[in-house]
Amino acid sequence: MFVLLGSRQARRTKFELPKMLVWRDAKAIANQVRTIAEVTPEINNRQLITYRNRNSNSQVMRTTREFLSVRSFEVAKGRFISELDLKWNNRLVSD
Structure with a gap:
């Protein structure tokens, strides 16, 4: 899974997007999604x-x-x- 800020799909959302992701966000995603083995x-x-x-x-x-x-x-x-x-x-x- 790739998380990219500002992608076309993200721009179509109805909620406000964060300005940036930080390392803590990536770790949180990895901890909550079992199929993610590594983040970088x-x-x-x-x-x-x-x-x-x-x-x-x-x-x-x-x-x-x-x-x-x-x-x-x-x-x-x-x-x-x-x-x-x-x-x-x-x-x-x-x-």
């Missing part, structure tokens, strides 16, 4: 990325290690987020 946040936006003397206005996605299993994705090359990346708040880049 996904935040997307564009940002200016600078590396050495090069700049790029790129799509940036923030997520957690559970992203791969929740979305049924596999890493084709390299590696994904590790416990140490999370612990040290590392910034990771892929192409």
Whole structure:
């Protein structure tokens, strides 16, 4: 199940939608719906990325290690987020 704020289906509802979901909301949904095994946040936006003397206005996605299993994705090359990346708040880049 994917919960996306502002989707077309959500816009047709008669009740007021929240402006954002927080991690606590995702955990509450997972705890109340037995068929949900894992939850993961996904935040997307564009940002200016600078590396050495090069700049790029790129799509940036923030997520957690559970992203791969929740979305049924596999890493084709390299590696994904590790416990140490999370612990040290590392910034990771892929192409």
